[in-house]
Amino acid sequence: RLQAIAADALPAVALTASGRQRQVVLQATGAVSRRLDAISLDELASANSSHWRPPPVEDDSPAVLQYTSGSTGTPRGVLLSHRNVLSSAAAMCREDVPDAVGVSWLPPHHDFGLIGGMLLPVYAGRETIFMPSAAFVQRPLRWLAAISRYRGTTSGAPNFAYELCSRKVRPQELDGLDLSSWRVAVVGAEQVRSGALAEFAAKFAPAGFRPEAFLPAYGLAEAVLNVTSGRWFDLRVERCFSRKLLAEGRVRPAADNAPDAWRLVGCGRAWSGQRVEIVDPSTLRRSPADAVGEIWVQSPNVALGYWNRPQESRATFDARTADGDGPFLRTGDLGFFHEGELFVVGRIKELIIIRGRNYFPHDIEAAVARGHAALRPGGGAAFACEMGGTERVVIVHEVRRGPGFDPEQVIAAIRRELAAEFFLAPGAVVLIPGGALPRTNSGKIARAVCRDHFLRGQLPAVAQWRAASLDQRDRSERPMPQSPLELEIARHWREVLQVDSVALDDNFFELGGNSLSAVELYTRLRALLPPDYSLSQLFGEPTIAALCHLIRHHQAAEIDSSLADVLAEIESISEEEAQRRQAQAVPPGAH
Numbered sequence: 001r002l003q004a005i006a007a008d009a010l011p012a013v014a015l016t017a018s019g020r021q022r023q024v025v026l027q028a029t030g031a032v033s034r035r036l037d038a039i040s041l042d043e044l045a046s047a048n049s050s051h052w053r054p055p056p057v058e059d060d061s062p063a064v065l066q067y068t069s070g071s072t073g074t075p076r077g078v079l080l081s082h083r084n085v086l087s088s089a090a091a092m093c094r095e096d097v098p099d100a101v102g103v104s105w106l107p108p109h110h111d112f113g114l115i116g117g118m119l120l121p122v123y124a125g126r127e128t129i130f131m132p133s134a135a136f137v138q139r140p141l142r143w144l145a146a147i148s149r150y151r152g153t154t155s156g157a158p159n160f161a162y163e164l165c166s167r168k169v170r171p172q173e174l175d176g177l178d179l180s181s182w183r184v185a186v187v188g189a190e191q192v193r194s195g196a197l198a199e200f201a202a203k204f205a206p207a208g209f210r211p212e213a214f215l216p217a218y219g220l221a222e223a224v225l226n227v228t229s230g231r232w233f234d235l236r237v238e239r240c241f242s243r244k245l246l247a248e249g250r251v252r253p254a255a256d257n258a259p260d261a262w263r264l265v266g267c268g269r270a271w272s273g274q275r276v277e278i279v280d281p282s283t284l285r286r287s288p289a290d291a292v293g294e295i296w297v298q299s300p301n302v303a304l305g306y307w308n309r310p311q312e313s314r315a316t317f318d319a320r321t322a323d324g325d326g327p328f329l330r331t332g333d334l335g336f337f338h339e340g341e342l343f344v345v346g347r348i349k350e351l352i353i354i355r356g357r358n359y360f361p362h363d364i365e366a367a368v369a370r371g372h373a374a375l376r377p378g379g380g381a382a383f384a385c386e387m388g389g390t391e392r393v394v395i396v397h398e399v400r401r402g403p404g405f406d407p408e409q410v411i412a413a414i415r416r417e418l419a420a421e422f423f424l425a426p427g428a429v430v431l432i433p434g435g436a437l438p439r440t441n442s443g444k445i446a447r448a449v450c451r452d453h454f455l456r457g458q459l460p461a462v463a464q465w466r467a468a469s470l471d472q473r474d475r476s477e478r479p480m481p482q483s484p485l486e487l488e489i490a491r492h493w494r495e496v497l498q499v500d501s502v503a504l505d506d507n508f509f510e511l512g513g514n515s516l517s518a519v520e521l522y523t524r525l526r527a528l529l530p531p532d533y534s535l536s537q538l539f540g541e542p543t544i545a546a547l548c549h550l551i552r553h554h555q556a557a558e559i560d561s562s563l564a565d566v567l568a569e570i571e572s573i574s575e576e577e578a579q580r581r582q583a584q585a586v587p588p589g590a591h
Contacts, residue, residue: 005067005075006036009307014038059083065307066111066221077307078221087300088115088224089123091271101181102128103152105136105143110440112189115225116156126154140165141173144204148178156186156215159193160443162200163378169203180208184232188217190444191344191362192265194238196378211235218267218344222316222329224301227276228342230268237266237341246345247358249292251336262363266341274299277321277328278336281348284322287336292345295335296321296328303329350447352384352393359422361447364393371417372410374399379437381450385427392427392467393418396450399431399462407431407463419542423518425509430454430464467510478503481544485551489544492524508542525551 016024018040025038064080102121106113113133121128129150136143144165147155187197201211214236217229230236242254243262254261270276278293279286287293296319305313320326334351335344346360353359364382369375379398384391395414399405411429418424436459438449453459480503481490493502496517508518528551 005077008075009065009067009077011036015041015044018042057082060304062304064114066114066303067109068221076309076312079304079307080224081304084224084301084303085115085119086123087273088226089120091273091301092116092120092226093124094271100124100126100153101151102126103131103143103147103150103155104128105131105133105146106157107133110189111219111221111225112156112158116186136161140168144169144177144179144207147182148176148207151181153181154184154186155182156184156188156217158189158443159187159191159196160378162187163193163196166196166199166203167377174204174207177204177207179204180210182209182213184215185209185213186215186217186229187265188219188229188267191346192216192267193362193366194263194265195366197236197265216265216267218295218333218335218342220331220333222303222331223297223299224303226271226301227274227295227297227299227331228268228270230266237268237339238263239266239338239341239343240264241338241343243363246292247360249358251290251292251338253338264343264345266338266343267335268342269340270342274301276342279321279328281330284320286321289337292334292336294348295331295333295342295344297331298326298328350383352382354384354391354393354424359393359424364395364418364422364424365445367421368395368397368414368417372413374402374405374410375414376400376434379434381437381445381447383447383451383454385451385455387427387467393424394428394430394451394454395426396430396432396437396454396459398434398437400434401462411463411465419509423509423513425467425507425542428454428464428466430459431462432460433462436460467507479505479545483548485548486544489525489547489551492521493544496521496524502544504545504548505543513542 014024014036016038020038020040025036060081060083062079063082063085066078066080067075068078102117104113104117106117108114108118117128117130120126129146129152131142131146140161143155143157143161146152197211197214201209201214212235215230215232216236217226219226219228240254240256240258240261240263242250242252242258243260245252246262256263275298277286277296277298278291279296280291281294302317305317316330318327319330320328332348333344334346334348335342337343346362350361351358352361352364359382361382365380368380368382369377376398381396383394385394386392387394395418397414399407399410410431414429415426418426438446438453440446450459480501481487486504490502493506493508493511494500497508497511497513499511502511508521513521525547530550
């Protein structure tokens with residue numbers, strides 16, 4: 001990544017620590033032909049500064065070339081002006097915490113760490129404690145211990161960091177931890193999960209953490225970190241919406257206990273001086289209030305453009321609506337406003353489209369992770385690939401390989417969860433070791449990189465599975481229905497799916513099944529199924545072979561139960577009663 005950035009920016013000088021000049025030059029110049037000088041900061045500090053003269057600086061003069069995280073493998077330099085940086089810092093300081101003390105482990109080469117962790121404290125004159133990112137990753141407790149020790153008031157991180165703390169910090173390690181000074185816990189840089197925040201708040205409540213400290217926010221490097229955020233000391237806004245309708249681009253609130261309720265965390269409102277619009281990315285018209293669209297931003301925070309990418313800069317930073325309004329920054333993120341609050345639902349480029357229906361990858365990833373204890377929370381990626389001539393969803397997930405680890409059970413659990421929650425059948429499932437999932441330098445899941453590694457066969461698979469129907473086998477080799485029960489179920493499948501033939505191992509959803517056809521089939525087979533069997537259970541393993549096994553097992557259990565009742569009744573009959581019944585059963589003259 002450093003070589004890619006150096007090749008794009010062509011820097012003249014590298015600032016580094018003494019003793020590392022040669023290492024930095026070698027790392028950076030692998031793809032650079034020009035000379036690169038390295039200057040150590042500690043030597044520079046002791047040098048004669050009387051000859052230095054400040055350069056002339058205008059509001060729109062470049063201040064920072066901030067490279068994006070490179071989730072697609074091609075980092076781009078975002079050109080930030082002095083106006084951009086100062087405007088963003090001023091907006092974020094409007095509700096500053098009195099006697100604020102910051103604590104940051106975020107890498108300074110990411111916008112969250114650079115702007116929020118370093119430049120904002122300089123602007124505000126705020127004391128800030130820094131720690132290496134590796135120190136947090138190795139032991140997440142160190143972050144919380146630093147907040148406790150230095151009485152930190154303000155500290156933030158992506159959603160995954162709060163999940164990591166909840167998972168890694170042991171209950172006995174809460175002793176001596178005091179988080180009561182932590183008044184602003186910013187959550188941003190990736191999708192904010194309601195469950196992750198609730199789990200963190202519950203676990204660290206004994207240490208003095210208060211849930212109202214959470215400050216969900218939305219931003220990106222192209223807008224100098226901040227676009228919207230909640231207000232400090234207010235409880236975060238959470239609402240439930242219909243998952244099915246959101247996937248169709250429509251916004252409708254849902255009850256908390258509704259079957260398809262999706263609980264989203266609001267990312268606040270736009271700051272004064274910023275304009276945020278929701279625009280249909282296809283028509284470029286403003287989306288109505290009850291519709292999902294692309295988030296467009298107009299603000300003094302919006303960067304000048306991408307370094308040496310004029311066409312991409314015009315398309316991204318000089319966007320106009322269909323009626324000519326602009327310029328806007330096109331964020332590439334999907335979201336909507338509800339009651340004035342911005343809700344973000346995903347990235348346009350990462351949207352999974354199967355048979356015309358939209359699925360959000362982080363929604364699938366969160367559901368899959370709940371399917372089995374061996375699946376590492378926050379360690380999965382969902383994306384779409386063309387397989388066997390059709391678009392299929394692929395799941396790549398990190399696993400814990402402890403005693404009793406069974407990869408077949410884990411893969412089966414993932415398939416059941418996809419069928420039960422989304423009526424989807426995966427094209428492939430790949431299990432990988434912990435820490436092997438491709439991520440950006442800020443810890444976000446790099447789905448595009450993961451997809452590329454999958455297609456190239458470069459994932460370090462512990463185990464993997466591909467859908468049987470994707471094999472290039474002749475249908476004559478497939479197990480076909482033969483028994484009366486198999487033929488009866490196959491008839492229903494053909495009628496519901498409108499296909500000519502089905503094999504015993506065909507997957508209902510791979511043949512085009514969806515939620516509506518699943519309900520129709522469930523209704524047709526209801527009389528054959530156990531009375532307490534649900535739709536989600538039925539399609540945990542959606543093949544004719546699995547359904548026949550289930551029904552036969554149920555019928556055998558009913559026969560066993562009936563026989564047991566008969567035997568129990570026989571055992572309870574007295575000898576006299578048995579003789580009386582036998583006499584009644586013998587017809588006259590039969591002796």
